[in-house]
Amino acid sequence: MSTITKPRHAGHHPEGAAPSVPGSTQPAWLIVTLREVMVKAKDRGFAISTVVTLVLIVAGVVFNAYMDNRGEDFAVAVTSDAGRSVVALADEDGRADGGNTAFKAEVVESDDAALDQVRSGDVDAALLQDKDGLWTLTGKEEVSPGLSGGLGAALESFVLSTNAAATGISPEELLAGSELEQSLLEGSTENQAVASVAGFAFGFLFYMAAMIFGLQIANSVVEEKQNRVVEILATAIPIRQLLYGKVLGNTILAMVQLALYGGAALLALNLTGTSDLVGGIIPASGWFLVFFLFGFLILAAMWAVLGSLASRPEDLNNGSAPVLALILAALGAGLFATGQLLVVASYVPVVSSVAMPIRMLNTEVALWEPILSLVIALAAAAALIHLGEKIYRRAVMQPGALSLRKAMKLEQ
Amino acid sequence: MLQVQNLTRRFGEHTAVDDVTFSVPSGKMTGFVGANGAGKTTTMRMIMGVLTAHAGKVLLDGRSVTADDRATFGYMPEERGLYPKQPIIDQLVYLGQLHRMSQGDARSRAQELLERFQLGDRRKDKLESLSLGNQQRVQIAASLLHRPSVLILDEPFSGLDPVAVDSMVELLREHTAQGVPVLFSSHQLDLVDRLCDNLVILQKGRLVTSGSGDELRAAAPRRHRLTVSPDAGWVREEAGVTVIDVAGRDAVVELDSDDDAQRLLTAAMARGRVHEFSRIRPSLSEIYRGVSQ
Secondary structure (H helix, E strand, C coil), X not given: XXXXXXXXXXXXXXXXXXXXXXXXXXXXXXXXXXXXXXXXHHCHHHHHHHHHHHHHHHHHHHHHHHXXXXXXXXXXXXXXXXXXXXXXXXXXXXXXXXXXXXXXXXXXXXXXXXXXXXXXXXXXXXXXXXXXCXXXXXXXXXXXXXXXXXXXXXXXXXXXXXXHHHHCCCHHHHHCCCCCCCCCCCCCHHHHHXXXXXXXXXXXXXXXXXXXXXXXXXXXXHHHHHCCHHHHHXXXXXXXXXXXXXXXXXXXXXXXXXXXXXXXXXXXXXXXXXXXXXXXXXXXXXXXXXXXXXXXXXXXXXXXXXXXXXXXXXXHHCCCHHHHHHXXXXXXXXXXXXXXXXXXXXXCCCCHHHHHHHHHHXXXXXXXHHHHHHHHHHHHHHHHHHXXXXXXXXXXXXXXXXXXXXXXXXXX | CEEEEEEEEEECCEEEEEEEEEEECCCCEEEEECCCCCCHHHHHHHHCCCCCCCEEEEEECCEECCHHHHHCEEEECCCCCCCCCCEHHHHHHHHHXXXXXXXXXXXXXXXXXXXXXXXXXXXXXXXXXXXXXXXXXXXXXXXXXXXXXXXXXXXXXXXXXXXXXXXXXXXXXXXXXXXXXXXXXCCCHHHHHHHCCEEEEEECCEEEEEEEHHHHHHHXXXXXXXXEECCCHHHHHCCCEEEEEEXXXXXXXXXXXXXXXXXXXXXXXXXXXXXXXXXXXXXXXXXXXXXXX
């Protein structure tokens, strides 16, 4: 049996030298991209970690909602009508505005009886007034902040109204003009809270994806280098296309995973009814996706270069410091940057992936600003991929670990 | 025909391949021999375009090879390597696609080659789960997958058991029968003897000699074996005869011309009985040993 079904080359036919096979129309970079995606998608560890993260995100949202909605019931021992009134006032406030913190007074004969009840655990605390009129709240081992806060506020308004009544002025008159209204020159107070949560989420998601998929790119490069498959690949396709395929494949994976996580979080927020804040996040999240894409492309080129310089996966630790610094800077911008620093950060490629969406949440940002920042990031991505390609092409064919300086001097 | 012309490559101060010229005729197996470090692998990598030549060129059918040409070459690098953690069939299909085969074609061709190597039922196994010999077979399949127009194989037989060597030889013969030029390097001189139509010998980066077996044999020193009685010791005194070895009635001698051979035979018959007088046909490995001393 002959395995050669189509006699192709013959030294004597000039056209036999470079035959094109019918039926193959895919460009090389696309074949590489598809392989990167398929290998990862079929990887059980990757599937499991994705599912686990999804579950954690949804569970986190649900847990938060549960904690927010969970009511607290406090039993307080008192010995006087005044005490009972304070507890009743606290109960009223606790239930106001959809709250579900309840206070119940247990009236007992004496202070000692009240303390006995605390000791035995029948009540959470005892609210007692000494002969000088000073109030004490006594718990067994601790007094929960919900309890002391609620009773403290109730006591204050109780005493206020009692004292006011004694002077013949109504409590409202007494407090007139004492209210402090809050306002911000830029943005709104509500956005501030959303921004801090979203900033954390953006920073963290970027950090995770940059690490997971960045390392994936570097490992995939170093695997081919270590096994010398790259030598076979290099004879089949331009090595540049191999780099493009890897960067693109992992970018797609990162974006899909990010969209999956973000989608799950938004869905869970909606279903648990904690969605009042979500409205503000969505436009910024859209921008985040775009910025993420550009920032990730830059990091992807860097990780690919790191992979090509290494000789084994273990070598990746050396030399990954600059990349890690950039990723951490992006995370830090999400968590801590404010004011002028945040404005500057929102134009620095990679860091801008997190910083600009956060700025857009915090304040009004003119449309040209994110667009300019994206143009800068795109230029940086193009320059880095171009540079990365040069280093990659040289280093990946060279067995063993290399320094960046040495790789730049290599000839192919 | 694949031709290598004046190829030169330096690594720093060291010239690994120095002005090397030879050809690999279509439909012939050309053995590439030389000691370790002679420059065989460097030459092959330059032919494949993996390494840039500092001088010289590679021609296919008389014109410079292009990247498109090289994509149709089959190459087995010195350092073996595919993807250890991936199923065999997946990586073969991937390599086939990169060599511009359609997915379906690559799959059926990979299956066919794996079956030839008795690996058909292991196609879904991870490469690393195979024995080294079987991994080597997969490597061979990878180089033959896309029905290459030229084969450049760096030590293709190392690590193969005799059965695998035979099926490899059979496969290579099928390719040469289709007119494919095959260049392979080997340290196994017996295999080189058995397989090669042509030989290229490198030493320290330089070409020692190259050509077909007949050409090389014709150029090799003319050695004759002479068996006489009672004793062959007298050949030492004959003019125009270089004695290689004399033991009792047997002598191996080197002669410059056919006239010298006739003279020696006449002298031998004058001195006693001649039992054997024959030209020694050197094996390619003997030629290799002769020139690389």
